Amino acid sequence: MKNFKLIKNKNFGELPKTSGVYSFYGKNELLYIGKAINIQNRVKNHFNQPSYRDDLFIDKVDKIGFFETGSEIEALVFEANLIKKYQPKFNVVWRDDKNYFYVAISQNEQKIPYIFITHQKNYEKTKYVGPFVEGTALKKTLRFLRRAFPYYTVKKHPKTKCTYCHLSLCPGPDPDKNLYKKNINNLVAILEGKKQKVLRDLKKDMKKYSQNRDFENAAKARDQILSLEKIISHAHIFEANKTQQAWPKTEGFLQTIMGVNKKISRIEGYDISNIQGNQAVASMVVFIDGTADKNQYRKFKIKTIEGPNDTAMIKEALSRRITHNEWPMPDLIFIDGGKGQLNAALAIIHPHTKRGDGAGKKINRSESRSGVGVKEIPVCALAKKNNELFIKGNKDPVLLKTLPREIFNLILQIRDESHRFAITYHKKLRKKHLLTE
Numbered sequence: 001m002k003n004f005k006l007i008k009n010k011n012f013g014e015l016p017k018t019s020g021v022y023s024f025y026g027k028n029e030l031l032y033i034g035k036a037i038n039i040q041n042r043v044k045n046h047f048n049q050p051s052y053r054d055d056l057f058i059d060k061v062d063k064i065g066f067f068e069t070g071s072e073i074e075a076l077v078f079e080a081n082l083i084k085k086y087q088p089k090f091n092v093v094w095r096d097d098k099n100y101f102y103v104a105i106s107q108n109e110q111k112i113p114y115i116f117i118t119h120q121k122n123y124e125k126t127k128y129v130g131p132f133v134e135g136t137a138l139k140k141t142l143r144f145l146r147r148a149f150p151y152y153t154v155k156k157h158p159k160t161k162c163t164y165c166h167l168s169l170c171p172g173p174d175p176d177k178n179l180y181k182k183n184i185n186n187l188v189a190i191l192e193g194k195k196q197k198v199l200r201d202l203k204k205d206m207k208k209y210s211q212n213r214d215f216e217n218a219a220k221a222r223d224q225i226l227s228l229e230k231i232i233s234h235a236h237i238f239e240a241n242k243t244q245q246a247w248p249k250t251e252g253f254l255q256t257i258m259g260v261n262k263k264i265s266r267i268e269g270y271d272i273s274n275i276q277g278n279q280a281v282a283s284m285v286v287f288i289d290g291t292a293d294k295n296q297y298r299k300f301k302i303k304t305i306e307g308p309n310d311t312a313m314i315k316e317a318l319s320r321r322i323t324h325n326e327w328p329m330p331d332l333i334f335i336d337g338g339k340g341q342l343n344a345a346l347a348i349i350h351p352h353t354k355r356g357d358g359a360g361k362k363i364n365r366s367e368s369r370s371g372v373g374v375k376e377i378p379v380c381a382l383a384k385k386n387n388e389l390f391i392k393g394n395k396d397p398v399l400l401k402t403l404p405r406e407i408f409n410l411i412l413q414i415r416d417e418s419h420r421f422a423i424t425y426h427k428k429l430r431k432k433h434l435l436t437e
């Protein structure tokens with residue numbers, strides 16, 4: 001495992017502007033480990049734009065450690081392995097299995113391995129690598145690695161070639177078992193940070209094959225080496241973070257528009273889909289720092305409402321959502337709809353604010369600071385007609401087109417995504433319903 005180089009806190013200029021892993025130390029303890037495309041910028045960001053989690057430890061930072069990885073995939077892999085090895089206090093404090101990702105390697109009855117990503121480690125006879133912090137980056141990494149090491153993602157492969165077979169990402173219906181297992185072992189080793197060993201082994205294989213005049217397999221090994229080297233050095237897997245880099249500015253606009261001065265990171269968008277009240281569903285989409293995180297999307301089958309009644313359905317979905325303490329609470333709630341939908345949401349999220357007689361429960365400041373109080377969450381709704389944005393506390397709606405471009409784009413994106421997600425689920429239920437009729 002690599003060693004961190006240490007610098008004094010605030011000597012940010014000594015940090016490289018390349019990809020790698022960094023760590024924060026207090027006087028006597030390791031506080032936190034993270035990865036970055038640009039170590040210097042990312043570390044500065046923790047101090048200049050502290051998140052809820054940063055607030056818990058940023059004042060205690062005494063020294064900063066770092067090492068360069070030369071590639072983003074390696075940063076992702078080392079981050080996961082170092083967190084696992086050292087269990088830094090504030091990676092662990094924040095740890096909630098729902099937010100972490102493991103690569104699971106399981107086996108079917110024929111002892112053929114297959115690979116999938118999961119939040120939980122509760123499958124039998126399964127090996128887990130991780131936890132990894134960022135789902136999107138992990139998925140992209142696996143997608144790239146699958147080119148070098150084709151693998152199954154399902155327990156039972158069909159007898160004929162699947163779509164992934166045709167893309168050379170899948171070893172085919174009847175792979176050479178030993179070769180396939182070797183590939184899986186190599187893939188796992190890469191995820192465990194043993195890139196050098198994998199390359200060394202592949203080179204040895206290549207040599208052995210060509211000595212035996214098995215040129216076909218020698219060429220295969222050579223292609224694997226080349227593709228692996230290319231994947232690891234060139235894959236820009238954190239590229240989605242461009243939005244995240246621009247996030248502080250967008251967040252500032254949002255805070256102004258919503259009239260709040262607390263951190264906004266997690267936004268949840270809701271939409272309802274039904275036909276005359278039938279097969280009614282609600283969608284919940286999640287955006288973190290402006291980027292959709294599909295792993296955190298949830299859907300609700302409406303259970304208690306009969307007939308078409310959008311506002312009652314929103315109430316049902318939100319009441320059920322806020323009982324899920326195991327999901328991180330949102331910093332902003334977005335509803336597809338107009339004033340009626342906004343009020344329906346407010347009736348659940350801010351049940352005491354409308355009375356105006358002071359009877360409402362007092363807001364617990366410390367509770368909201370750690371992100372668990374729901375009563376301080378700002379809520380807004382976008383009506384289709386004229387794209388009017390209704391915001392809690394404002395009498396009149398704001399026209400979306402008058403808002404900064406960043407906000408305009410973000411809100412439309414959340415709206416479209418919640419709409420798409422709800423309608424997909426609704427159609428699925430409708431189809432199932434028709435089939436069982």
Ligand SMILES: [Zn+2]
Pocket residue numbers: 157161162163164165166170171172173
């Ligand atoms: Zn296949």
